[in-house]
Amino acid sequence: MNEHQNLEKVLSANQRETLKKVVQIFIENKIKFQISGGLAAIIYGAERPLYDIDVEVYKKDIQKVRDIFLKNISKDLYHLQDENFDLWLLTLDINGVSVDISQADECYLGDGKGKKIRADADLSKAQFINFDNLEIPVANKMELISYKKILARDTDIVDIKQIS
Numbered sequence: 001m002n003e004h005q006n007l008e009k010v011l012s013a014n015q016r017e018t019l020k021k022v023v024q025i026f027i028e029n030k031i032k033f034q035i036s037g038g039l040a041a042i043i044y045g046a047e048r049p050l051y052d053i054d055v056e057v058y059k060k061d062i063q064k065v066r067d068i069f070l071k072n073i074s075k076d077l078y079h080l081q082d083e084n085f086d087l088w089l090l091t092l093d094i095n096g097v098s099v100d101i102s103q104a105d106e107c108y109l110g111d112g113k114g115k116k117i118r119a120d121a122d123l124s125k126a127q128f129i130n131f132d133n134l135e136i137p138v139a140n141k142m143e144l145i146s147y148k149k150i151l152a153r154d155t156d157i158v159d160i161k162q163i164s
Contacts, residue, residue: 010042015050016132018097022055023134029068033057034104034126036139041148041159043129043138048158052098056121056139059088059103066090074098083110084151109150117150 011019019039026033035043037054057065066077075091086108092099104121111117126137139147145164148156 010047011039011050014095015053015097018094018099019053019136020132020134021094022053022099023136025068026055026057026065029064031057031061031065032123033061034121034123034137034139036102036121036144036147037100038155038159040139040144041163043131043136044141044144044163046159046162048155048162052100054100054102056102056104056123058123059105062088062090062101062103065101069094069101072099083112083114084153085109086116109147111150112152119147119150121147 019035034056035054036056037052038046038048038050039053042048042050062077066073069090069092072092072094073090074093075089077088077090080087080089087106088103090101092101104123107119107121108116109119121139121143123137125140125143127140128135129138130136141163145160148160
């Protein structure tokens with residue numbers, strides 16, 4: 001099964017519709033972004049349910065994104081600091097689908113041992129993948145694997161095995 005078929009198989013119609021809407025809005029508003037997290041892993045061949053759609057944008061654009069999606073905000077822009085992450089995050093609800101918008105720069109990941117590791121995403125390295133007639137910028141596969149190796153949660157370990 002190729003990556004495109006995999007994506008159609010594991011995303012619900014609602015998730016696919018939401019993804020298309022989000023991508024179109026980012027493109028129309030000329031906001032540089034990339035799909036990351038679980039959806040990126042699924043695009044690269046991981047076979048698991050999608051929990052949410054993760055999108056990374058540069059910190060300078062996150063307020064603009066907030067303004068555009070104001071009516072869809074389920075958790076307003078906040079500084080997430082826990083054992084896994086230290087970054088700014090905005091959570092949207094679009095068609096009942098959770099969409100996490102996080103900053104790509106000035107971002108830190110926790111390694112599970114109390115150490116924070118700088119993990120800025122370079123959006124210019126995104127790989128453009130065609131899905132439903134949309135060119136979607138997806139986190140660079142090697143950067144995604146590195147990110148998931150740092151976090152090393154159960155889901156990340158499964159994703160790494162399936163996409164490597």
